[in-house]
């Protein structure tokens with residue numbers, strides 16, 4: 001599930017320098033993540049808070065797929081927020097990107113929330129606190145969509161850790177991975193916050209042990 005409906009080269013070419021451009025092109029071409037988020041959010045029109053948004057790929061993808069709801073991304077890496085903000089200013093000026101550390105609290109929000117590939121940079125306690133804060137911002141009928149590498153025996157998990165360490169060693173990421181959740185602990189935390197949903201592998205054509213959690217706050 002890559003992005004057959006989109007001109008991903010056109011999207012990637014909006015990024016100012018060759019390295020974010022090439023990264024964006026590879027991500028959209030090989031990673032099923034953004035199309036899976038689009039599918040998960042289908043049918044909702046609530047504003048979206050994207051925690052750990054990086055260069056804003058999720059928001060840019062969703063906007064290009066026709067999602068019209070408000071989107072706000074936060075990330076603690078100011079250089080990535082600068083790139084996202086520049087692309088937004090030229091092509092999607094209503095998208096908002098802000099520098100903020102998710103471990104120091106989340107902005108006020110009521111709607112849907114995405115947390116894509118950032119849990120591994122936090123301790124188990126910080127993951128737990130972030131999940132609870134994020135769940136509290138999911139409105140009735142809103143979704144919490146999480147993609148994360150999962151702790152598990154086997155080569156997929158080992159490759160996931162190696163890739164995360166590599167990203168830190170070449171300074172693409174500001175930090176090395178700390179710990180990975182398991183499907184059981186993730187589901188238990190979200191359900192204790194009143195959300196209901198499912199967790200499934202989302203490997204696509206990648207070798208990584210990535211899973212997608214799609215949880216919803218039921219309407220009263």
Ligand SMILES: C[S@@+](CC[C@H](N)C(=O)[O-])C[C@H]1O[C@@H](n2cnc3c(N)ncnc32)[C@H](O)[C@@H]1O
Nearest residue numbers: 052053054057075076077101102116117118121
């Ligand atoms: C692997 S990237 C994923 C980017 C984006 N979510 C996506 O899927 O396109 C992980 C991102 O999480 C951000 N991040 C890690 N820890 C964070 C924290 N405590 N607060 C905010 N952002 C964080 C990193 O700066 C990085 O941009």
